[in-house]
Amino acid sequence: MHTFLRFIFLFVVTTTFAQTELSFCNKSSLILDMLEKNHYKPKTIDDEFSKYVFTKLLERLDDRRLLYSQENIEELASLKDKLDDYLQNGECDFINEVTVFYEKHLKQAIQTIEKFEKMKLDFSGKDTVTYGSFKEKALFSKTPKTLEKRWSKKIRVDIIRDYLSLTDPSNFPKIKAQLKQKVIAENKCFIVDKLQVVNGLQSYVETTFLDVVCSYFDPHSSFFDPTDNATFMNSIGTENNSIGVWFSKNSDGKIVVSGLQTGSTAWKEKEINTGDLVLSLESNDTKVSTTCLSLESLYDFINDENNKTITFNVLDDKNINKTIVLRKENLKIEGNAVNSFILKGEQNVGYISLPSFYTNLDYGFGSANDIAKELFKLNAVDIDGLILDLRGNGGGSMKQAIDLAGMFIDKGPLGIYRDQQDNKTIVKDFNRGTLFTKPLIILINSESASASEFIAAALRDHNRALIVGSKTYGKGTIQQILPLQQEEGFVRITIEKMYGFKGNSHQAIGIQPDIEFPNLLSGIEDGESANANVIVSDTIQKDVYFEIPEAANYENLRAKSLARIEKNKASMTIKNINTNLRDYLDNERKLPLSITGLQQDRDRFNAIFEKSDDIEMTHDTFEVVNLADYKEILAYNKNKAKENSYAIKSIQTDHEIEETYHILADYIKQLAH
Incomplete structure (x- = not known):
């Protein structure tokens, strides 16, 4: 039963006949009983x-x-x-x-x-x-x-x-x-x-x-009532005629952006971001201030069928005022939320970015199916290698991650799940054959978590992928959503822990990349280990015996990368910002309560990021090119053309993608000798 429930979200049809509401005491008793029986490590x-x-x-x-x-x-x-x-x-x-x-x-x-x-x-x-x-x-x-x-x-x-x-x-x-x-x-x-x-x-x-x-019991076990569950279900599904942005109230009671829907224009263009403070919104000459505005009223304005284009005035995390125009779009039939590019240079390298392991609840497809389509197209143009960018990918459907991992290996184990009774379930790729056999690099960072970490660990254990970037978040547990009686609430319970098929776990420690890049938030964000009641990392005696290819030697690649990073202006800027930001945040600040006192503190903070533009640098290492079939789409779709232009600029100025390209080019040459 657990194996099946791991791979799907649990949806329960609400009954329509009259029922007696559960009391608070009954709910408490049921929840404690469910936790005791199902939690990976009950207390x-x-x-x-x-x-x-x-x-x-x-x-x-x-x-x-x-x-x-x-x-x-x-x-x-x-x-x-x-x-x-x-x-x-x-x-x-x-x-x-x-x-x-x-x-x-x-x-x-x-x-x-x-x-x-x-x-x-x-x-x-x-x-x-x-x-x-x-x-x-x-x-x-x-x-x-x-x-x-x-x-x-x-x-x-x-x-x-x-x-x-x-x-x-x-x-x-x-x-x-x-x-x-x-x-x-x-x-x-x-x-x-x-x-x-x-x-x-x-x-x-x-x-x-x-x-x-x-x-x-642990940071990821939680309770939510039916209203919260409806919100949750909307957040993982799709919706018609939407701007693709979700909102919430922060601890000050102000409206902020809480998420972007996978595949939406807002998600692709990244002009509006999670955490942005919403100051006002406007449509059809009606402007609404968010001062004292309820979330219900905000969504009423957004969902008004007459408001097809909405202008948002937001304040971003650097205190910069931005005006962003979002147009409603039909997201329900979004066919493919990912797109691939070719990085043309010394080597022709495929590039795919996947910000989440999403699933289409209506049609049964998801991110794995979408990437499979892109791999077929990339194979057709005979690329030399592939970069799979999982930075910022906080996870999602484990089934999608398992299906995706199987595209890069012929067959065999991908990992192990262990439950409360110490039962071990081996997760396997049951489909013979691969969709892509050439050199592969997975790019990760501190926001890569859960399913992202699973696939990175599995492909590294198979010596199938080189992992570069910065240490991941460290979430190696699996949750299951169970309804209370009469659906008067839902409990998300951590039921299992993930291990690599070699018996190692990334839980609470993250995945250390084979080649590490400077990280803006190094020493500031601690990931999973910073949470209260975190489940600790351990290893298990492996029950899997599988012959894997001999591990490649990355020492030469690592040395070359480090030499480039030491000279790279963007990397030096990141190290400098990180040092100054840690100094700012690590120490107590006692400020005069005056305009001058707070302005000086704000100026000190802003000065830390004064040269942050140096992180985005143009280069001539490679040219970002669309595949031929997508060029045809761009010719008659102005919205997609705009999104595409933004994506190309983002890739072309991303120093981590540039360094990953250098590493992959070196790796391809190393394998050729």
């Missing part, structure tokens, strides 16, 4: 569990540490080591106590914010604001009084940052009142959003609690 429900859930729940409900103080939390102290007992005894009234506490402090927060409406705020710099190391855990204020001071500083910081983000800042004293009114309104909206959460506050607290319970 004991004891006082340690209780302390974790108590602490994490209050942190999750107040992730900005703006609603209650440590002194306030003591009001609930009696629950800290009793939650395990309550759940096991079916006594669940404690959740009402938590909800009352949460609602009380949300309303108090609104009262605190309103105090500042008529209060004169000090921007002289006499007050200071302190930012600790980025890896330090945020603490609650000690008392209600110090919490009010935190609010005072937050509001003033928000006002200054809004002022500094203006395209053409006016005299601050003249617009201070206007900015203050806007910031006060935004902060009140932030609280009101929480009070008016979909399905009610009680349901929200219960859902958060149940999700925290799941997270005690």
Whole structure:
């Protein structure tokens, strides 16, 4: 059963007859039972569990540490080591106590914010604001009084940052009142959003609690209610007439881009990106500010059939204001979300980028099928080798990854899955033959995870691919989605752990490339290992005996690459940015709470990226060329022509692709001798 469920998403048809709703206690009991029976490494429900859930729940409900103080939390102290007992005894009234506490402090927060409406705020710099190391855990204020001071500083910081983000800042004293009114309104909206959460506050607290319970077992086990499940299903499927962008609210209650749909124009052009702050949107002469705008209202505006083209004003992660125009398109019948190119130079090299292992839920095809089509076309033009770019690929369908891996090997094992009972399932490529036999390089980075890591590890274990780039994220576990009774929620449970067929695991350690490139976020992002309750890495006694080709010697390739990287301007820029960024983030910053104080800090941060344009460098190492059949499509499709032009420019100026090309060219020559 597990083997089958690993390869598909679990969809359950909702029954239409009347049913009695499960109580919170029943849900808790069912979830704990499901975790105990199915989780890869179940844990004991004891006082340690209780302390974790108590602490994490209050942190999750107040992730900005703006609603209650440590002194306030003591009001609930009696629950800290009793939650395990309550759940096991079916006594669940404690959740009402938590909800009352949460609602009380949300309303108090609104009262605190309103105090500042008529209060004169000090921007002289006499007050200071302190930012600790980025890896330090945020603490609650000690008392209600110090919490009010935190609010005072937050509001003033928000006002200054809004002022500094203006395209053409006016005299601050003249617009201070206007900015203050806007910031006060935004902060009140932030609280009101929480009070008016979909399905009610009680349901929200219960859902958060149940999700925290799941997270005690590992970072990827979670609970979501039917509303969240509908959102999840939409995110992995396709939809008609869409702009291909999803939105959410960040911890400040502001609307941000949360994802891009595979195959959409937004996904291909990458002008709008995950994390961008949405300031406003406009269509048909109607402009909507996102200040206090609900997600429901945002989607109502986007989904209005009259709004076929929508203009977004966003602020990106470098505080740059951008205007982006997105046109709705029919994404449901997108035939192929990947495209291949030829890099023409000393060697003719195929290039395919795959940002996710997607699947088409309507037709049963997906990324593997799409890449197979591209491999047939690339084989027809007799390329010398292939670059498969999995940077930023966070995973997706494991079946798609397994099918794709099988295209590059004749037959044999790809990996091992191990479950709670130590049962080992060997994952094999059952299809004889290969679609591509020439030299292959897989390009990875710190955002390559899960299915991406699986395929990189499998093909390296077969000595079929050379892995280059930077260390991967380190997610080597497999999840299964199970419904509660009556579909009153869904539990995602980590059921198995991945291993290479040699018995090694990349879980929590990532995959180290054969040839490593400088990484902008080295020492800043720790990947899977930084998560609480992470499942540790280990090895198993392999039960697989399979004769594989002799491993190639990469020492000469590595030495040549390192010599090029040392002289490469883009690589030197990355190393310099990384050093300065780590210095900025690693140390406490105590700033005067004034325009000058925050502007100097912002200028220091911006200066770190001052030469970031040097990372994108044109070169004459190769020319990026479309395949003949795609040129015909471009001749009559202006939208695809625009996307294609952007993609070619992106590849042509990507220093990592250029260095990967050099390595592959060296590898081809090495194999020829």
